[in-house]
Every structure is written in C-alpha cells, then in structure tokens.
C-alpha cells in the first residue's frame with residue numbers, strides 16, 4: 001500500500017465509498033496534527049496553520065491551491081491575518097477518503 005505522501009489522488013465517483021473506521025484510524029495516525037470535525041454532516045480533516053503575517057499566510061494559501069490543482073482534489077481554505085484554516089473532505093462522497101488524508105500529509109510537507 002502506498003504511503004499517504006506518495007498516494008496520487010484518484011477521481012471519486014458520486015456515491016463512492018467513504019473510508020472505513022479502520023482506514024480512518026490508520027490514516028489519522030499518519031497526520032497527527034489534524035483533527036476530524038463534522039462540517040455540515042460530513043467528516044472533515046481540519047488544521048490551522050499560523051504565520052508571522054498576512055502575506056506569509058497568503059503565500060501558503062497559493063501553494064496549497066497549486067497542490068490542489070495538481071491533484072485535482074480541493075480544500076476549503078479560510079485565510080486570516082497570520083493564519084490559514086485548511087479543511088479536507090470529499091464532497092462527491094460526503095465524507096473522508098484516502099485522498100483527503102494524502103492531501104493533509106502533502107499540506108504538512110509545504111511548511
């Protein structure tokens with residue numbers, strides 16, 4: 001099984017399967033700085049990154065955006081002065097997929 005950091009996001013089909021509780025537990029151990037929260041009924045990975053100022057936070061937002069485009073898997077990003085909230089979930093399946101954990105690991109690698 002490829003690691004989260006080397007996993008290439010796969011296209012998710014509407015109605016596809018969310019990760020099992022066992023898979024989530026396994027993947028979550030690999031991204032310990034993230035929490036699993038409920039966003040509008042969907043399990044979502046969340047982490048807040050902090051920066052010295054707005055400009056550094058904006059640069060990070062753009063780097064995550066480039067990563068998302070490269071993988072064609074997209075986050076929700078909340079940009080504030082010195083902080084970026086990153087949320088990963090898979091809209092198509094209304095929950096968490098290996099793609100989300102992989103993108104969380106790749107997001108961590110950006111800082």
Ligand SMILES: C[C@H](O)[C@H](O)[C@H]1CNC2=NC(N)=NC(=O)C2=N1
Pocket residue numbers: 012072073074075088089090091092093
């Ligand atoms: C049309 C649909 O948005 C695309 O198939 C992709 C784009 N990026 C995506 N990103 C995320 N996080 N979830 C999706 O379901 C998703 N779908």
